[in-house]
Amino acid sequence: MNDAKEEKQLNRRDFLEKAAIGAVGGTAGLFCLVTMKSCLPKVLNEPPAIFKIGYPNDFAVNSANYIAEQKVFILRDSSGFRALSAICTHLGCIVQNTGNGYSCPCHGSKFNETGKVTAGPAPRGLDWFKVSMAPDGQLVVNSRETVDEVITLNV
Amino acid sequence: MANYGMKEITATLKELKGSFLESFLRHPWPPRSARERSQAIFQNFFLHIQSARIHLYSLKPAFTMGLGLISFFLFLLLTISGIFLMVYYNPTTELAYINVKDISFVVDYGRYIRNIHRWGAHGMVFAVLLHMVRVFYTGSYKRSRKFNWIIGLLLLTITMGLSYTGYLLPWDQLAYWAVTIGANIAASFSEITNALSITRFIDIGSFNKQLLIGGNTIGQEALTRFYLLHIIILPIICITLIGVHFWRIRKDGGLSRPDNADEIIKNMKSIADMADGIKGKQEKSAAADKNKTYGLMELVKDRTPQVDLDLDNTVPMWPTGVWAEISVLMVTLSAMLFLSYFFDAPLKEIANPSVPENPAKAPWYFLGLQELVSYSAFMGGIGIPAIVMIGLALIPYIDKEEREFGVWFSGAEGRSTAGKSVLFSAVSLILILAFTVKLGWLRNWFPGIPQIIITFLNPGTIIVFLFAAWSVYIIKLTGSRRMGAVALFTCFLAGFIILTIMGTYFRGPNWDFYWSPSQWPVH
Structure with missing residues (x-):
């Protein structure tokens, strides 16, 4: 032992x-x-994730405008404003508005008007971003905060 | 006294040519005897990685087709042309595209050098792939060469990495979007972590992407990182691995050859003629060397006093082998110069981060992968390539059979197995592709299906499963693991070719199927 x-x-x-x-x-x-x-980068030299897009009156009711710099669609209907990401959730290409939905040129993902995937390889629907109003009356989109598609900013 | 000194100096100067050459070469010039010819190899820094003698079988062009050497020479060509390009190129988003335009349209020979760099890169990927195919089918990954096969796989990965990082540098539309896709493939771990709802805790996807491109979108940081990877980090890794790769070939006794190579040589007229030619020439040059004596050789039992051609069927590397190598270099160079003279490297409009190319296609060797990522980003871009690489790396450790080493397809059985596998692979893959193009996939039938099911059940994973099953079936059928390996490798090779053709010719805007690019919608 x-x-x-x-x-x-x-x-x-x-x-x-x-x-x-x-x-x-x-x-x-x-x-x-x-x-x-x-x-690993500490500071990102990129367009800000929270950004102003202009005054509510810049957007017509029932319109969809594409903001190129921030890669986001601003949708306005009678109930208010919503912001939809234009970046495909598959591999980051920019989707195009086809009138009744969105389609991605790179690998053929298709999304309906509410951003849900209807075909192709995208793993999830397009992101909806939070829209709010700044004190100066401009609309602010926060691309860090995703929201449900029915949430709209009433103006 | 002064006269005497001058005479001395003149005499010494007259000898200068000889004495300098000898000090430079470290051996007599021209080398005449077997010993001097060996010295020409092992006294030379650049040549000494090779053995002093080469087996006649290894000089048979149809065995290696010089593919490894072609890959190496293309690497050298790319290094040199790359340094030329670096003279005018600045890796900034403001200047990169303009610099490449300048190189193409203003700099003397600039367009030619850029073309050489572009076609050389394509050629290197092609040559490395073909080299792997040669090494596999001749069974040259066996015995002591197991680990060198893995180094070869690493070199293939590095070659792909060099091509991919170089793709961004012109900063045109194609570059920008192909690299956006690539960077998001690195981030596609999120497809799994999202499905498991653990992205908040371990975000491997974003970590990979930020490490690779230094941000969330391709910009200056990405350009700087890719430039660094392309011009220094990957080339250094590549050179080191090439050195190890070559050194191990040397330690393994040169190029692989069948165990009965000596008998084969005896029966091959062309090789016998070549050997006679080499022998005759060397006897002549040895005879010219008056100091050469054969006294000792005649004492050796069972050996005829042959000069430089031993019974082991080897010839001196110098000059025969070295000239064989130089001719491969010349053929490679001519092909590249020819291509670069007649075909210009493409350059699209300057990168525009808000509008992608449609279709945004990667270079040809990634189009098979692009077809796979159009089913699932994670599986197509990371999962399946990883499975294929691990499968390839395991081949030498699973197939340890001692059969037909150094013989193409290991003989007739392998040839028929390879033939059957090409057929199986082509039929099953084309059926699955046709099915997917015509009827879509799970998402089209069940819109609410969870992503995790599609990740693991898509045309790509099904085809990998079918190939593996086919290989197991062949092992059962033939009782040979080598045949199973031949079946698996052939399936993957044929699959790679078919997917590449699919991605290159039959996919158009929105990655839709078209019979030919002429049918693409005009927009």
Whole structure:
């Protein structure tokens, strides 16, 4: 019994070997981690995710306008404003308004008027963004916050 | 005294040519004896990665078709033409497109150099793929070469990566949208994490994408990163792996050849003639060398005093093998110069982030993948390629049969297996594609179906399953794992070709099916 216990004990040579391997492995691992972390962008040099699109009167009732810079459709009907993302949920191409829905030129995903997928590879429907009104009376779209398609901003 | 000194110096200067050449080459020039010819290889920094002698079988053009060498020479050509392009190119969104225009229309020979770079890149992908096909069908991944097969797969991936990163640099419409698609494929892990509702906790998709393009959309950050990957990171990895790849071939005894290569050589008239030619020439040059003695050789038992042609059917690498390599280089160069003279590399209008190309097509070698991602982004772009790569990497470790090493298709049985597999692959894949084009897929029939079902059950995954099942059936039928590997590889190869043709010729705007581009709607 005593012998088995002694064998289990780490002798100095084994300990130093394990410590050395640990030190080298740890250094390499930390290096990879730090490299990766430093390559992840902290600041995105991109158009803001929350943006003003103009005054309500700029948009006619029952119209669909495409805002190119932000890649978003602004829809206005009698009940108010809604904002629909134009970025296909499949692989990021820009969908086109076909009159009774939206279609993606890259891999053929098709969406109906409410943004739901009707055909093609898109894994989910187009995003609806929250629309609100800024104190200066302009409409604000928040592309960080997705909402249900029936939620409209009444003006 | 002064006279004496001048004489000395003149005499030394007269010898300069010889003494400089010898100091430069580290061996006598021209090399005459077998020993000197070996020195020509192993005293030369650039040649010494090769063995001093080469087996006659390896000089048979129909065995390797020089594909590995062609890939390597194209890599060199791409490095050199790439450095030329870097003289005028600036990786900024303001300048990139203008610089490429300048290179094409203003810079002397610029268009030619850009064409060489473009066709060289296409050629390298093509040559690397064909090289893999050759290595597979000749069974050259067996024995000690198992791991070199995996290094080859890594090199294939790096080659694809180099092509993909280079694709963005001209900053035209095609570049912008093809790379947008590619970056979103990297992000398509979200398809799985969304389906499992765990994206909030581990967002692998966004992590990959942000690491790759430094943001959420392609812009300056992406251009800088792709430029870095393209000109320094991937080339360094590629050069290192090429070195290891070559070194291992050397350690494995040169190119693979059948175990009975010596007998085959004896019965091949063309090779025998070539060997006689080499022998005759070398005897002549050795005879011219008056200091050469044959005394020792005559003492060796069971060996006729042949010069430079031993019973092991090898010849000195210098000059025969080296000239064979140089001729492959010359053929490769001529093909590239010819292509670049007659065909211009395309350049679309400047990148426009708000309107995609329609259709937005990747280069030909990614169109098979693009067809697959049109069923499911994650499965087509990551899942299936990963399965194929892992499957290919496992082949040498599963198929350990000691049969017909270094023989095309491992003989008649393999040829018929490959033939049957091409047929099986073509019929099943074309049927599935026709079915999908005509009738659509699950989403068209059940609009509310959860995405996770489509991710795992789509034409791409079904075809992979059918190919695997076919391979297992062949193993059962023939009792040979090598035949199973031949079946699987052939199916994937034929599938790759068919999907590529589908994506190239039969997909038009909105990725709809068209019999020919002439039927595409005008808009």
